[in-house]
Amino acid sequence: MTRALLFDCDGVLADTERDGHLPAFNETFEHLGLPVRWSADDYARVLRIGGGKERLASLLTPEFVERAGLPDDEEAQRAAIAEWHAEKTRRYTAKVRAGEMPGRPGIARIADEAHDAGWLLAVASTSAEESVRAVLEHVVGPEAASRFAVFAGDVVPRKKPAPDIYELALRELRVSADDAVVVEDSANGLRAAVAADLATVVTTSSFTVDEDFAGAALVVDSLGDLPDAPSRVLADPRGVGPLDLVDLGTLVALTH
Structure with a gap:
């Protein structure tokens, strides 16, 4: 699998x-x-x-x-x-x-965990590909960024909340929706992922913290990095908590 x-x-x-x-x-x-x-x-x-x-x-x-x-x-x-x-x-x-946007807690950590466990990695975004690749390299480093497939910008006709970009990613990666997990931060992104039948972890951000995340498998304030930035669970409809860190085990539990 x-x-x-x-x-x-x-x-x-x-x-x-x-x-x-x-x-x-x-x-x-x-x-x-x-x-x-x-x-x-x-x-x-x-x-x-x-x-x-x-x-x-x-x-x-x-x-x-x-x-x-x-x-x-x-x-x-x-x-x-x-x-x-x-x-x-x-x-x-x-x-x-210029380094004006530090990576969010847990991103580099969980990307490394997933890679080491043989998972495929991808970014699926409506932003311009140049911008996405720049952020990705800044957050995880050039070597780790090279492990990612990037689906961005105008590669699909309809943008989020339509599921097109996630459906494209699944086709290109040749992965079933049952074997994939998405990390999103917005209601629009969540709707796109759920419409593609994907289990979705929401990490709230500055502009999305008050949005409606009904349908998410898990909602946290971040994926977490210990000891300085533990994750705080905001909604746990599948009962995978309590936890202070979203790790690969958490993601596997969400796909069951």
Whole structure:
């Protein structure tokens, strides 16, 4: 039997939304002279939309288009969104490479445990592949990152909460949903994983802590690293706790 451990990127590998994506979006808006700046509350609402380009496209109300002096035709607007997103990705990736976003507790540890036990590893994210690979290398190191398959960006037509990216990952990895576990941090990501029939561990992050995680196999504040950052269980519907660390044994129990 081959098992697989699949991670979302943003909010799971690192708290990238708060420390990376939001400031990179706002720096991009300022750099391009766009009449918008997202507050933390604004961004929490925008995060309900899957994908960076899709979040940018949500700005394009008639009023915004007029205020920003943007073209009216859809093709030109799509080109503008692609330009904005590329600029934002450059700025975000620079923040990752500068070490501004530390990895979340337990990620490197459990990736090593899974690899040593013969599990396949993957990241499945709606973020741009360049951004995902930068975060992955920063969090687990280049050697460990090379063990991961990466499914990211526009590789599927529908983004989370649609299950497409997880279904693609399972096909490409040739693993049954019964033999895989997902680590997510958002309700959208959880819905995508559950729709693909995947057992899902939720590790809450800055922008998702108050979301509805009904359907998760386990909800924790982090995977945990001892002794300094133990995991705190927030919901345990399958009764795998009590625990202060989510380890490979925990994940195996969730797939039964």
